[in-house]
Amino acid sequence: MKDFTLCIPTKIVFGKNKISEIGKYCAEYGNKALFVYGQGSIKSNGIYDIVVNSLKGKGIEFIEYPGVRPNPLVSHAKKGIEVARKEKVGFILAVGGGSVIDEAKAIAAGFFYEGDVWDFYKNTAKIKAALPLLTVLTLPATGSEMNGGTVLSDENTKKKFGFINKHLCPKVSILDPSVTLSIPLEYTAYSVVDACIHLLEGYFTHDDTWSPIQERYAEGLVRTIIECMAKIMENPKNYEARATFMWAATLAWNGIGSAGLGGISSPNHLFAHILGGHYDIAHGAALSIIVPGWMKYKYREKTHRFAMFAENVFGIKNGDENKKALAGIDAFEKWFIQIGSPVSFRDANLSIDELKLDELADDVLELADIWDIKEYTRESIIDILKLCL
Known part of the structure; x- marks a missing residue:
């Protein structure tokens, strides 16, 4: 047994109908969010409406940033960083699977970094701060909802790199198994x-x-x-x-x-x-x-x-x-x-x-x-x- 220090700062909220509580947890981190999601499946399955109603119920303003794809792209993350800065958001809400959460982590890390966010993935720069991140998990697999890992792809070089950093652990993650039945x-x-x-x-x-x-x-x-x-x-x-x-x-x-x-x-x-x-x-x-x-x-x-x-x-x-x-x-x-x-x-x-x-x-x-x-x-x-x- 080697010596170790273990800290898992993520609060897990697990169970049926828990997604409707996301606004309550978001309110602890600010009143304006970048709402990151994927290709639109959360709109067809009803999750989007639950999240939006919960945010509005707590008076939280949100800027939508959809379009995250499987094997998320660094180019899309960079645009997300620009939007987050322009809108002066206080935190990020990611609703989706590991790809959505991973890209949201890149946006959270890049918000405070003046260089290219891809530097973190090449291990040529270290994260010193990141925006708070909350997640609603819709596809279990990667564990990104309770760890500091993130993976992105560069479509120009065909490289897919990842890394782990303590600043990227979500603050709160909601896991509702009922949304995975389909x-x-x-x-x-x-x-x-x-x-x-x-x-x-x-x-x-x-x-x-x-x-x-x-x-x-x-x-x-x-x-x-x-x-x-x-x-x-x-x-x-x-x-x-x-x-x-x-x-x-x-x-x-x-x-x-x-x-x-x-x-x-x-x-x-x-x-x-x-x-x-x-x-x-x-x-x-x-x-x-x-x-x-x-x-x-x-x-x-x-x-x-x-x-x-x-x-x-x-x-x-x-x-x-x-x-x-x-x-x-x-x-x-x-x-x-x-x-x-x-x-x-x-x-x-x-x-x-x-x-x-x-x-x-x-x-x-x-x-x-x-x-x-x-x-x-x-x-x-x-x-x-x-x-x-």
């Missing part, structure tokens, strides 16, 4: 993949010899998420399954599960961000493409842990550690297929050749340097990508 199974699948890999990155990469708290935390939540997805596939409107997954996804990436671990990194997210930048593919889909190949490449380095994963998550008890490890990887890949998430470039209809492999490898190396991940060479990156074809 999420299509395809996007639910991508969401559960993302949440699982948030838990398993630290699980597989940490360098401690005995970490039962963190390992059981990860295994238990992954098993829970798998169980939730099975129930959701049987009945997409199963409230308890949706609610349990919503909270599990938040717990998967809020710092608790990795606290006390040493040597952790996020190699699968490293690769997936680059795929998302080049192909504009859903993040969870990018992860399910990368993870089986990465596991097959790396399991020999920590065979015991991969075998433990196989036994404790999938109940695989037969064979030596090597056989169990491989069986666990196979079971995980088959689960991706079962829920409808792609497990190869071919599955996702992504074209790739040797030239593209080289281009992807260069970008993975660049982001690895920013994230201080030193173990991968250009050759090993290409080898992993080839296992994903």
Whole structure:
């Protein structure tokens, strides 16, 4: 167990019909908000009206800033910063999934910064202050509602970079599982993949010899998420399954599960961000493409842990550690297929050749340097990508 300091300053308001309370919480941070949302689905499903009525009920003025897209763009975030400054807003309200919240964080950080907000993503500048951020989560997956992480894409360079900063933790996040009942199974699948890999990155990469708290935390939540997805596939409107997954996804990436671990990194997210930048593919889909190949490449380095994963998550008890490890990887890949998430470039209809492999490898190396991940060479990156074809 390594020394650590853990602070999670986000207030979570969880339950049915809680969105109508957002105005009350916003009033604690000012009387004028930048209201950030996506492509308009919150208008068709009624969430927009609930939020607007709550804000108006508390006398809060708001400036709408719609148009955030999946794999949010830094160019759109920059325009949002300009709007926020011009309107002199006091805080930001993000209503949507991880993409909306991530872009809202960029706007919050860029509000006080005179340079290019992309500097934060390249790790050439540090955030010293940010506007307060409140969120209404509509699509659980990223954990952005309870962490300081943010990911943006630059459409000109095809780079998708992310970072974590304490100033970007939301002040308040409202999680109402009832609004997730209509999420299509395809996007639910991508969401559960993302949440699982948030838990398993630290699980597989940490360098401690005995970490039962963190390992059981990860295994238990992954098993829970798998169980939730099975129930959701049987009945997409199963409230308890949706609610349990919503909270599990938040717990998967809020710092608790990795606290006390040493040597952790996020190699699968490293690769997936680059795929998302080049192909504009859903993040969870990018992860399910990368993870089986990465596991097959790396399991020999920590065979015991991969075998433990196989036994404790999938109940695989037969064979030596090597056989169990491989069986666990196979079971995980088959689960991706079962829920409808792609497990190869071919599955996702992504074209790739040797030239593209080289281009992807260069970008993975660049982001690895920013994230201080030193173990991968250009050759090993290409080898992993080839296992994903």
